[in-house]
Amino acid sequence: MNSPIETPPSTGIGGPGPELAVAGGQPGLPLAKPHMNPYWAGLGLGLVLLASFVIMGRGLGASGAFGTVTAVAMHAVAPAHAGQNVFYSSYFGDGSVNPLKDWLVFEVLGLFVGGLLSGALANRLRVTVEKGPRISTRGRLGFAFLGGAMMMIGAKLALGCTSGQALTGGALLNVGSWVFMMCVFGGAYALAWFMRKQWL
Amino acid sequence: MMAPFYKFGLFGDETSLIVAFVIGIGFGFFLERAGFGNARLLAAQFYFRDLRVLKVMFTAIVTAMVGLYFLSRVGLVDLSLVYLVPTFLVPQIVGGLLLGFGFVIGGYCPGTSCVSAATGRVDGIVYILGMFAGLLGFGEVYPHIAGWAHSTPMGQITLPKLFDISYGLLVFAVVLMALGAFVAAEWAERRFGGKLPEAGSLLEPTRRLTPVRRLAVALAGLGFIALFAGSPYRDAKATVDTKQLSLEAGAAADQVSAEQLADWLIAGRNDFRIVDIRAAADFAAYHLPDAINVQLAALTADLAARTERIIICSDSDLRAAQAWFLLRSLGYRAVYVLSGGLTAWKNAVLFPQAPPIGAPARDQIDFARREAVAKYFGGAPRASSGSASPAAPVAPELPKVAPPPPPPPDEGTAPVPARKKREGC
Numbered sequence: 001m002n003s004p005i006e007t008p009p010s011t012g013i014g015g016p017g018p019e020l021a022v023a024g025g026q027p028g029l030p031l032a033k034p035h036m037n038p039y040w041a042g043l044g045l046g047l048v049l050l051a052s053f054v055i056m057g058r059g060l061g062a063s064g065a066f067g068t069v070t071a072v073a074m075h076a077v078a079p080a081h082a083g084q085n086v087f088y089s090s091y092f093g094d095g096s097v098n099p100l101k102d103w104l105v106f107e108v109l110g111l112f113v114g115g116l117l118s119g120a121l122a123n124r125l126r127v128t129v130e131k132g133p134r135i136s137t138r139g140r141l142g143f144a145f146l147g148g149a150m151m152m153i154g155a156k157l158a159l160g161c162t163s164g165q166a167l168t169g170g171a172l173l174n175v176g177s178w179v180f181m182m183c184v185f186g187g188a189y190a191l192a193w194f195m196r197k198q199w200l
Numbered sequence: 201m202m203a204p205f206y207k208f209g210l211f212g213d214e215t216s217l218i219v220a221f222v223i224g225i226g227f228g229f230f231l232e233r234a235g236f237g238n239a240r241l242l243a244a245q246f247y248f249r250d251l252r253v254l255k256v257m258f259t260a261i262v263t264a265m266v267g268l269y270f271l272s273r274v275g276l277v278d279l280s281l282v283y284l285v286p287t288f289l290v291p292q293i294v295g296g297l298l299l300g301f302g303f304v305i306g307g308y309c310p311g312t313s314c315v316s317a318a319t320g321r322v323d324g325i326v327y328i329l330g331m332f333a334g335l336l337g338f339g340e341v342y343p344h345i346a347g348w349a350h351s352t353p354m355g356q357i358t359l360p361k362l363f364d365i366s367y368g369l370l371v372f373a374v375v376l377m378a379l380g381a382f383v384a385a386e387w388a389e390r391r392f393g394g395k396l397p398e399a400g401s402l403l404e405p406t407r408r409l410t411p412v413r414r415l416a417v418a419l420a421g422l423g424f425i426a427l428f429a430g431s432p433y434r435d436a437k438a439t440v441d442t443k444q445l446s447l448e449a450g451a452a453a454d455q456v457s458a459e460q461l462a463d464w465l466i467a468g469r470n471d472f473r474i475v476d477i478r479a480a481a482d483f484a485a486y487h488l489p490d491a492i493n494v495q496l497a498a499l500t501a502d503l504a505a506r507t508e509r510i511i512i513c514s515d516s517d518l519r520a521a522q523a524w525f526l527l528r529s530l531g532y533r534a535v536y537v538l539s540g541g542l543t544a545w546k547n548a549v550l551f552p553q554a555p556p557i558g559a560p561a562r563d564q565i566d567f568a569r570r571e572a573v574a575k576y577f578g579g580a581p582r583a584s585s586g587s588a589s590p591a592a593p594v595a596p597e598l599p600k601v602a603p604p605p606p607p608p609p610d611e612g613t614a615p616v617p618a619r620k621k622r623e624g625c
Contacts, residue, residue, distance in 0.1 A: 154300075
């Protein structure tokens with residue numbers, strides 16, 4: 001990752017104060033603006049979630065869209081296999097609608113656009129790898145791949161991820177979501193010590 | 201007002217995709233604003249260095265929970281129509297732990313990885329590739345573990361229902377818990393992260409009522425009101441447009457004849473749902489193809505989208521009429537009664553009477569068609585009354601119906617029909 005616009009990995013912890021945003025930085029590259037106060041960001045996120053409840057009668061999600069895309073890809077490559085497998089076929093409904101014309105697929109497309117928009121407005125677009133100083137880029141990317149795979153298996157078992165279960169179900173006081181949320185934090189904290197080289 | 205708007209049919213599926221895109225933009229915007237495109241910042245949560253994840257998540261949860269509570273309480277939103285992911289306890293515990301492991305190993309969750317990738321983070325892009333790999337692996341294994349993945353089902357259940365306490369009490373408890381967690385988090389950040397309470401934190405060293413403190417007070421205040429404000433679920437009282445209902449009933453626009461329904465079923469139309477309100481035993485003995493059995497008292501459950509066409513079928517005209525009125529007052533738009541009920545279905549469709557010998561050819565042709573229809577549904581025509589062999593005095597034997605298939609494992613306890621596509625995350 002030796003692209004010319006690489007920045008030293010931001011400390012991430014706390015972020016530079018607003019006064020630092022105008023002082024120094026890499027030549028030719030505006031310094032990233034500090035992140036939003038977490039409580040106000042949470043309020044904004046909560047209002048988006050509330051809007052989704054009121055308009056659609058459902059919450060936010062993310063992992064489901066990846067399942068749909070995978071199922072469609074599998075159907076295109078190996079239609080017989082996708083048809084026999086209950087996991088893939090569950091994404092096709094009764095076949096009357098194109099499975100990609102799915103609420104979550106469009107929501108996740110918006111998710112990318114919203115992230116890009118916010119990142120661009122705050123000068124946070126960087127081709128870089130987020131990692132601690134004590135791990136190689138290759139090592140970090142390997143862990144990212146492994147983590148992504150584990151996360152998705154967990155999300156499929158739990159019928160949702162941090163968006164669809166923890167956030168949405170949390171606000172709806174859903175029993176399974178609260179149990180799930182405690183397990184997510186529990187699992188992450190339990191493993192954190194072993195992963196410290198990657199982050200600290 | 202009728203919310204959730206989509207569930208009341210204020211817009212269709214195509215429009216809902218535009219809504220999805222716009223809501224997704226808001227979702228991604230605030231995730232990125234919060235700094236969640238950065239794995240290092242997310243992972244700092246698990247070393248008590250920066251507890252943003254907790255702060256953002258619980259502020260969002262509390263905001264949406266309190267907002268939804270009050271919007272439902274004042275009658276703007278029908279809370280029972282907001283989709284609740286069913287609970288399967290053991291798979292969700294295992295899935296949650298796996299997700300937690302994946303979070304600290306990979307640094308993201310599915311939503312934040314999208315934001316990370318969108319802002320150019322290579323680790324975010326690789327994480328997404330990992331998610332696809334995980335899905336492919338899971339897809340191959342799933343058929344073997346599908347039973348286990350649906351074990352320990354508890355249905356669509358909320359904490360207030362589980363513990364039998366008031367919804368408002370739990371809202372208040374969650375608000376207090378979140379505010380306590382925020383203070384503890386800021387304390388931990390100072391203790392473990394060496395971070396002094398900064399501007400915009402709750403523990404900021406000032407006596408002023410800063411905006412963030414005002415937000416905390418407002419949420420606590422709303423939570424306190426919720427404690428006494430009662431149930432957010434729409435009560436049993438409904439208002440109906442009597443003029444509209446009387447016009448429909450007067451014009452018999454609320455009825456479907458047995459012959460018409462038979463034609464629809466033969467044509468394979470699937471734009472309606474047959475709801476059989478008879479006792480379960482009668483339903484088990486015989487019911488119309490694709491009918492679902494819902495008792496009159498259970499009709500208030502979330503039966504279907506409010507725009508779906510529902511045909512009520514009973515052996516009592518009185519009961520059917522009661523169900524029609526109940527569903528109409530619940531906001532279902534297109535409710536019809538099978539005219540004459542099961543009796544008419546048997547007489548007109550299953551066991552049509554042959555015309556007397558010597559009847560006009562038109563009747564004979566018509567009967568041939570009805571005979572075919574009867575056979576389609578497993579019935580048989582009765583001989584004409586004027587013929588030598590009089591019709592059997594007892595009711596002809598009803599066609600045997602296949603025993604109802606066992607309910608799919610992911611169905612909740614409520615009589616909710618299977619959805620066309622899953623709605624969860």
